[in-house]
Amino acid sequence: MINDIKLKEDKNKLISNKLQNFICEAVNSLMTINQLELEYIVYKLLKSKKVPMTKLEIIDRLYFLKEIKIENLELILNYYNFIHMGKAGYYYSEEEKSIENNIFNIIYKIKYIEGIDICTLVCNLLSKMGKPLSVHEIEFYLDTIIKIDEEELIEIMSNCNDFKLVGYNTYALSKWDKYKEIIYDFNIDINRVKKHSNITRRNWEIFKMYELNTEKTTYQKIGQQYSITRERVRQIVGKVKRKVRHHIYKKQFEKYIYFVDGLIIKNGLLCLDYEKHIIQLKEVFGDHDIVEAINLLNFIYDKLIIIDNKYCYQKDKYYRIVNYLDYLVEKLGESFVGIKELNSIYDELRVQKWREKELIKLLINKDSRFHIDKVGNTCYFTKESFDRYCILYSIFNKIDEPVHYSIVMEEYTDIIGEDTNPRLILSYLDRRKDLFVRTFTGTYALREWGYDEHVFTIDLVIELLEEKQCVMHYSDIYEFIKDKTQSKKQTVYTLMQFDDRIASLGCGYYGLTSQVEKNSANLKYYSNIVAEDNKRRLGYLLGKSINKYGNTTITYRVTEIMFNSYCIKIPKVFNIELNKDIHLFDCRYNRYYCKFYETENNLYGINSFFKQNEIEEGEIIILEIISTNVIRIFKKEEYKKKYKTFDSKKYEKYVDILVDRDDEIIEIVDLESLIKFGLKYGFVHYEDLKKVDISSKYDDLFELMADLDERGVRFK
DNA sequence: AGGATTTCACTCGCGCACCA
DNA sequence: TGGTGCGCGAGTGAAATCCT
Secondary structure, X not given: OHHHHHHHHHHHHHHHHHHHHHHHHHHHHHXXXXXXXXXXXXXXXXXXOOOOEOHHHHHHHOOOOOOOOHHHHHHHHHHOOOEEEOOOOEEEOOOOOOHXXXXXXXXXXXXXXXXXXXXXXXXXXXXXXXXXXXXXXXXXXXXXXXXXXXXXXXXXXXXXXXXXXXXXXXXXXXXOOOOOOOOOOHHHHHHHHHHHOOOOHHHHHHHHHHHHXXXXXXXXXXXXXXXXOHHHHHHHHHHHHHHHOOHHHHHHHHHHHHHHHHHHHHHOOEEOOOHHHHHHHHHHHXXXXXXXXXXXXXXXXXXXXXXXXOEEEEHHHHHHHHHHHHHHHHHOOOOOXXXXXXXXXXXXXXXXXXXXXXXXXXXXXXXXXXXXXXXXOEEEEEOOXXXXXXXXXXXXXXXXXXXXHHHHHHHHHHHHOOOOOHHHHHHHHHHOOOOEEEEEOOEEEEHHHOOOOOOOHHHHHHHHXXXXXXXXXXXXXXXXXXXXXXXXXXXXXXXXXXOOXXXXXXXXXXXXXXXXXXXXXXXXXXXXXOOOOOOOOOOOEEEEEEOOOOOEXXXXXXOHXXXXXXXXXXXXXXXXXXXXXXXXXXXXXXXXXXXXXXXXXXXXXXXXXXXXXXXXXXXXXXXXXXXXXXXXXXXXXXXXXXXXXXXXXXXXXXXXXXXXXXXXXXXXXXXXXXXXXXXXXXXXOHHHHHHOOOOOOOOOHHHXXXXXXXXXXXXX
């Protein structure tokens, strides 16, 4: 029993001994390394690297550590459960190597993390580098080992005696004598300059007023203020200028330039109306007027620029932006408007800080050649100042095809950001004929696309008819022109109906009025429109004209339909005014009684004339409208050979009384109207002859009278 | 009956003219 | 040059009518 217990105790003892030994062994091995930092650093390094590293690479990477014993490093690499050995080298992984070793991992991890001494690390880093480093650089080097932000680093370093500040956020080791510690006090530095150079308070004020004030003043004004001459002011300013610019002061103010420069790099841009930035500036410049101080620095170094009295930026960077904008415009070449996303501008200028982006936006907005759209993502620009035409141009470029102006208006509203009067868009498009082309009603395109100016549909029809030299059916006309216009078929039809230049031949056939009249006897002109499918028939109306006696004549080709319908159709478009009852005369002055129905424009009863005169199909007949109720009808041959003036007097009872109306009386002042009057009324007053100059046609009055007599005109 | 042709009533595009 | 009012007429959709 005792044995048993003893055995058990022994066994326990054995186990606890074993564990104890195990822990001791592990701790001892750690002790042999004796560099907790090193363990932690290697751990961090491998963890931060995503790829395995060889031993040499690790040593190389940790160059800033004072000394690394290879055997220690090997122990670390091989011992810790989170460090694994792969083909390419050592790497970090969370997967466990073995369970036992985890104990130490947990025990020490916490210890290491807290135990690291940043001051020592930075000390080592600086002495390794052998030169001052900025906080930014230090942070960069320490990055693999420890994450620490700049503010914290500054805090730690400024409280440690090992370091001294030798530039803006730049530290050196205290023991380095060749680097002097910097103390920022702008007022002291300025006063030192004034004292050393014997600049009087008044002279400094004058200098300040002339050179450092943002509001430019003149020597004259300053002179008046101090009761000295303009010339004296100029001398004073020149003198102070020379002194301030002296090289010995240059060094003195350099630190401020670095300071401001550093602030700009950190913030992207200094906003002189932003409290946080002002606080930072005040730490160095104290109560000194900041704009004035920067102006002074600029006076010496010419490195900064103040924009709108509000922003402070590096001069070279500012000009880079300005030059970039010029470059963009330059690159446009022949093109009228360029478009660029703001983001790509930022990228090309390699700008990331939002304040810098805002500055670029501001500069673009100030530049009249540029325009930023309402949403603020797209930047438009042109060679000269950017106006509404440029916006319209860019809209067309975006749409890339002829488009109705209402769509353009929507886009325009989007860019401008305010409602636009559609009428206004139209007038813009209309006023820049060099840029825009109207391709159809309401549809516009860019001229550079090569579109033709919109031709009126009716002009297209006329062009076609002139080219074809024949009468055409309106469906065919439409087929020919539909590619050149956006008009609908019905529209083409309607337009043809109302145009004087086009004659309607009925049944959908149309020809040029001039051609129809000229070719009234030319069957060939019409023959090529005889349709094959019977639905389209040859037209029967050939044209309307006024003959030399002032009467309206209408020419027809006699068709089968005319025989069958007992009527002749007078197109409405001719605007012929007729009474209901018509007296139709032939050239032998036989009278036929007809009826005219205005609504249908039909002349009924014509058939009896056709029969009596043995008129055949295809023959051409001419109606001469004498008055609203008298029409003369001729066969074409008769009209040519047997035409005689209609004797209105003889057929007085048929002729409309309108003939005698006052407004019908022609005042006889020239030969033409004299003859016209005579032919119409059969007589001429002797008195009227006195008014007429006949010298161009007749040698004497006798010759005229003989001529008139021959034409049946007598004196009264 | 249904496609072809004609008519009607309407909208809105655009030229002209004027003003600031 | 930019903005606007007016009125004509180019262009449209659909109904009416024609025609076989």
